[in-house]
Amino acid sequence: MSMSVTITAPSVKHILLDSLVVMKIVKHVDSELHAGISEVSGDACAGVLTGLVFLDDSRLEITNCFPTVRNEPVIDDDANAAAQYEEQKQQEMLDMLRKFRTMNIDYEIVGFYQSHQFGAGFSHDLVESMFDYQAMGPENVVLIYDPIKTRQGQLSLRAWRLSTAALDLASKNDWRPELVKAAGLTYQNMFEELPIIIKSSYLNNVLMSELALSKSYSSEKYSTRHFDLGSKKSLEKSVRAMMANVDELNKSIQSLTKYTIDKQRHDNMVFSMTQKRQQENEARAARGDPPLPMDDIKRQKAPQLQTRNGLLDELLASFDTNALADFSKTVTSENITKLFIAEAVAEEKVQGSKDRTLSSVSSTR
Template sequence: SGGVEPARGELNHASVSTKKAAHKGKIKALISRKNLIDSSVVLKIIKHYQEEGQGSEVVQGVLLGLVVEDRLEITNCFPFPQHTEDDADFDEVQYQMEMMRSLRHVNIDHLHVGWYQSTYYGSFVSRALLDSQFSYQHAIEESVVLIYDPIKTAQGSLSLKAYRLTPKLMEICKEKDFTPEGLKKASIGFENMFEEVPIIIKNSHLINALMWELEDKSTVADKHELLNLSSSNHLEKSLQLLMDRVDDMCQDIVKYNTYSRNLSKQQQQKHQYLQRRQQENTQRQSRGEPPLPEEDITKMFKPPQPPPRMDTLLIAGQINNYCQNVKEFTSQNLGKLFMAEALQGNN
């Protein structure tokens, strides 16, 4: 999926306002320990996917809100309209700025605090997401990305998680040093690329009263789908996606092994060349001849270009995410199956 670029003009204005609020009695490092999300934002994200998302198609949008003490409050959002490659005149940045100006005119929170994206069976760890989140987080340090999983939500469990780039990864992205040596020096691994921020969904008192009323009116007949024990389709698709990413990882490993062999072969050739040159200079010296002129070895033996390691880390992070999803799903489903077996045994 394509990445989301923030609107720079509005981000600069938002950054000043949020940072002023952040420094009111709190240290900068304590900002965004948790996210407080208004329930209307969650409903808008779900509605956006139901209206425009189809299957594996990803929907994206902008999160708006403010920073209060040690928490980030997300109070509003708006979606990005779906457009094709033929819509060459559509400008996403201009669209964001016009939307935020309109919200400001009606006195609604218009500060940029991040963006949201739907996911397909937990497939969201990608270079596009990394680049987009870096753009947001570089402009406003408190920015987060909300990942909404409609597949898991359809099974009765709301799946909405907030992520930020870790400080180590932010430094690497700023320096654009994605070499194996740079990543190793910064101790960057797939497990410390993203950090999950706890979220709290907040309802107004009127919404809570309405939910209690709706709960009393709901009938048992409407809940029969929650008793469905079938899990093969979800598990099969998750394992298929996991196998695809494992294949990608194997291809990256083959590329790195090829690079290692070529580098080792070149080092041997360089060493043999230096030995021959040293022997020839020794023979010339014994004959009273001047030594051979100095040559630039680095130009003669240019080291092979190492494969990009960041892509491999992203693949490893996505594999880890698939494994966690499968583990979570199977543990819950096994408990449900054992419970159903016990009930059948009693009957």
């Protein structure tokens, strides 16, 4: 991922998302979930977003999308087969963009989308993909779709992009604690979220209005799903994922504490050796002898943080935990509200049935 790129601050402040894109993303994810493809391959549903950038009003308009081909397992670690399959994927993507251009559809790539349960799933691969897309265009974003929350009655689509500081570190592929601290980077400012406005056509708005006013349209048939309280499994999964992330963070804290102690010890040793060498050189200069070099002191090996990607995994785990906590908080508050509404509706139905029973008894008398 390390490459020299010119980091430019993005100017887009909000996203105008076409309703067609929303429907295509939902259909793509649901079809793969029902078919069990995600469980077999282990990859998240992903696709490419196309649209236009309007710099005048700082708007990114996403007008279309299409799914990307899933990675096929490589047998016996065949590097040639993996390279051929990657080339085939790129060719299929270019063919789709060429068809968009022929059909007079917006064919400019403005990002990609992925589905993650509970709105979490920020990994090293996702950061690499975000860096590649933002290196192509600073206005590119990633849409994270949560199928669990959507099935519970609330559409969950959030747009993210790497901040300028995170993009700079990703270009260097160096996430050492010193550089992360110097950049002022935390899990809270590593990603930037953009507000999304979903746009529908006028004909679609007229159709929805006619359905709402139509007498044949029965809303009672679909009203019970909004009072669904069966989110125990999803809440349990999110809490278990949070526990796993917290365990990883505890291990990382131990490694970081050891690294900090070793770094302080190393710095103190280098400082004392430098002071001692300077005193020796002053004494040698007074005697007319040549000074001793400092190269052996500079070659003292500094301690290394015992993690694979520096602080990147810790930042991602913290952000992932924050996303899971937001999901749990939202689901819990919504369930409490639904519970009170369900109790009120049940009491009203019971009271109405009692009144009808009393009235029927009085009429028979």
